[in-house]
Amino acid sequence: MNKKIILLIIILAFIMSGFLLLIFLDKKKQKSPTDTIQKTASENYLPPIPSYNLPPIEELEKGEKLTIQDNDQIVEVENPYKIAQKVITPQDVLLYSDESFDILYYDYPGQKSFLIDLHGGVDFTTTRSNAESKFLEILKIDKDQACLINVSEGVSYTLEPDLSGKSLGLSFCSPKDK
Secondary structure, eight states: OHHHHHHHHHHHHHHHHHHHHHHHHHHHHOOOHHHHHHHHHHHTOOOOOOOTTOOOHHHHTTOSEEEEEETTEEEEEEOHHHHOSEESSSSEEEEEEOSSEEEEEEEETTEEEEEEEEOOSSOHHHHHHHHHHHHHHHHTOOHHHHTTSOEEEEEOTTTOTTTTTOEEOOTTSOGGGO
16 A cells, blocks of 8 residues: 555656646746837838938929829829828829718829728718818819729728729719720
8 A cells, every 4th residue: 555655646746747747848938028029029120111212301392383194195294292191102192081082092003093082971972072072172183084083982981881992983984984
């Protein structure tokens, strides 16, 4: 009987020491929160998007008009940098924002484009109409000119679930205008 108790104690001692060893080794492997944050930050670091030699903002803001050429069509619009509510980056410009919609201008290599983001308002039709009217007003162009440039409309799920996630064009442009 004593042999069984001694054998049981020895087995339990091995199990306990193995368990303690695992806990001790696991604690050594854990990193401090600052190490984790620094590693995550460096792993997820994205370098800034190159501005592909855009002039400084001060230079971009000088001209009254900006010429946009798309598919051999040339349209002059108000200078987005001059009328901007906020220049986010030299490539991304917020032209107008309210509780119903945002109008943005993008200037990337080979493509100058506009986005009308519809996200609030009473209903989709009214919000879209108001946003498109404001777009024409701030750029000082007419509907025919607007149909010649690259413009997308995005719709939030809360405004119109069926159109959410789809890129729409201006309502008054036919698909062949582009």
